[in-house]
Amino acid sequence: MGKGTPAMGKMGSKKTHVPCRRCGKHAYNIRxxxxxxCGYGKTAKWRSYNWAKTH
Ligand SMILES: [Zn+2]
Structure with a gap:
């Protein structure tokens, strides 16, 4: 109380993305x-587009 950083709203109250088990990126949407x-959980294949040169 008193000094220090005030509570910054709902910072970190809920997370939508967690590290993906397949690509390792912080892009796995929990909801x-x-x-x-990479499309993990949505497709068995890797999410890829011709405009996104992934592999
Ligand atoms: Zn992924």
Whole structure:
């Protein structure tokens, strides 16, 4: 109390993305149950687009 940083709102109250088990990126959406980066949980294949030169 008194000194120090004030509580910064809902900072870190809820997380939507956690590290993905497949690509390792912090892009696995818990609510969607799918990775935004590689598509883990959404597709068995790696999420890839021709405009995204991944592999
Ligand atoms: Zn992923």
């Amino acid at each position: 969607k149950g799918a990775c935004a980066s």
